[in-house]
Amino acid sequence: MNKFDAEKDEVVIEVKDLVRKFGDRVVLNGINIKIRKGEIFVIMGGSGCGKSTLLRHIIGNLKPTSGQIFLMGKDIASAEEAALNEIRKKIGMSFQSSALFDSMTVGENVSLPLREHTKLNKNVIEIMVKMKLELVGLRGFEDLLPSEISGGMKKRVGLARAIAMDPQIVFYDEPTAGLDPIMSSVIDKLIVDLSNKLSMTSVVVTHDMKSVMAIADRIAMLYEGRVLEIGTPDEIKNSKNPLVKQFINGSFDGPISFFQEKEDYLDQLTG
């Protein structure tokens, strides 16, 4: 069941015919996606299918070769730096490598956007930092440096920093990559909680099937720079598409080949 009605719900992110080339290599080949307000939208696909690149286009860090991206109604592909920064204040991003500033303490990391973009009193900011860290279960760790905490904790601090400005949309790049199963579940629950409690739109890029099925409202499956299928977890599970099936079951046999073409390989070997 789709709990969203496409007609009624507001579209906050719209990607139209997005094409991106790096040199001759086409990484994104005509992507069309609409993401609605309040949903948890998962972009999944194998390594190198372009999902992280797609995310970086949506947040405006990369510019498309052609196509348009609307973030909260503004075309960010052609936006000026100043306009782009205004939009960026309304979004949060949790990075794969956490990307905490390692010269700053946990508290300073979380408070940085508040200190930079608001004129709030120091005490108010301190309270807000405590609240955000409480949300991710890390209150009391303000004075530690990123090098002094574990990988899972870093992810959660990165998350606290992403939501420091109370964004309308939060992006997650591989939120559970490199974490143990329990920590992965903790992060999954956190994403769902944040999205429910603070009614944020969440866009998650991942290839972790377990967490995809646990958190997603809708899923887009990416393959070789194209969207194969968009649907609810149930629709994706029951997909007839052999590519999608293979990815979900994680099976070795199927149309997605680990190997290059056999003839190429023979040619390469024999020169």
Place this chain on the structure above:
Amino acid sequence: MSSIFFATGKMYLGFIREFTSILALLYDTVAWIVVGPFRGKVASRQSIFQQMVFAGVQSVIIVAFISLFTGIVIAMQSAYQLKQLGAVVYVAPMVSISITRELGPVFTALVVAGRVGSAIAAELGTMKVSEQIEALETLAIDPVRFLVVPRFLGLLVMVPCLTLMANFMGIVGGLIVGVTTLDIGFHRYVLFSFDFLVWKDIWSGLVKSALFAIAIAMISCHVGLSTKGGAEGVGKSTTLSVVISFIMIIVLDCIMTGVFFFSQV
């Protein structure tokens, strides 16, 4: 044969490209410093102060040490020559002029490029490869304002200060040699040192050192921010920043000496 021309051409184009992007970074940095305060967006005072301490205060001992010994060496070398003319007392102006015009600014800049420039390139390079620069951009914080401006200002203020101190220490080095082994006498040495020294010797050296500071800041920030490829890339950037800074310091020194002194010959 043609491949040599291709390689040279490629190198030349690469050089032009890097040079223009360094100038673009300089333009951005100066724009933030000039326009920033009116838009209420300034680099935080705390981070500027931190950079000044790192670039300046913590370089004091090594710069003082190097210039003291440079002064001693110049005094000994020139005494060896001047003795044959019976003009040992001219060791004093020899030292004071060569230190204030050339050796003070250049050696200070070389030390700072090796100590501070490399650290800047390594730090910004690490931030680049670990997604921290991208994180800044996503938080709508301009990396030039947040990272480059404090480092630029720190170096621009502190390198001339260090140069002044290096000038002093160099003259002291010459004084030690003059008084202890050349029997010139403290009073006479000081008198001779400053009799021949004109203001232009000092300010031209300080102008040079300010230009060196700008070159070091821009080169190491640019190299750091364009780092690619993990730990190896950070290592390469660090080396590159020092090598290019050294070359630029010498080239700028040559140009500025031509402008200040040779144009009037």
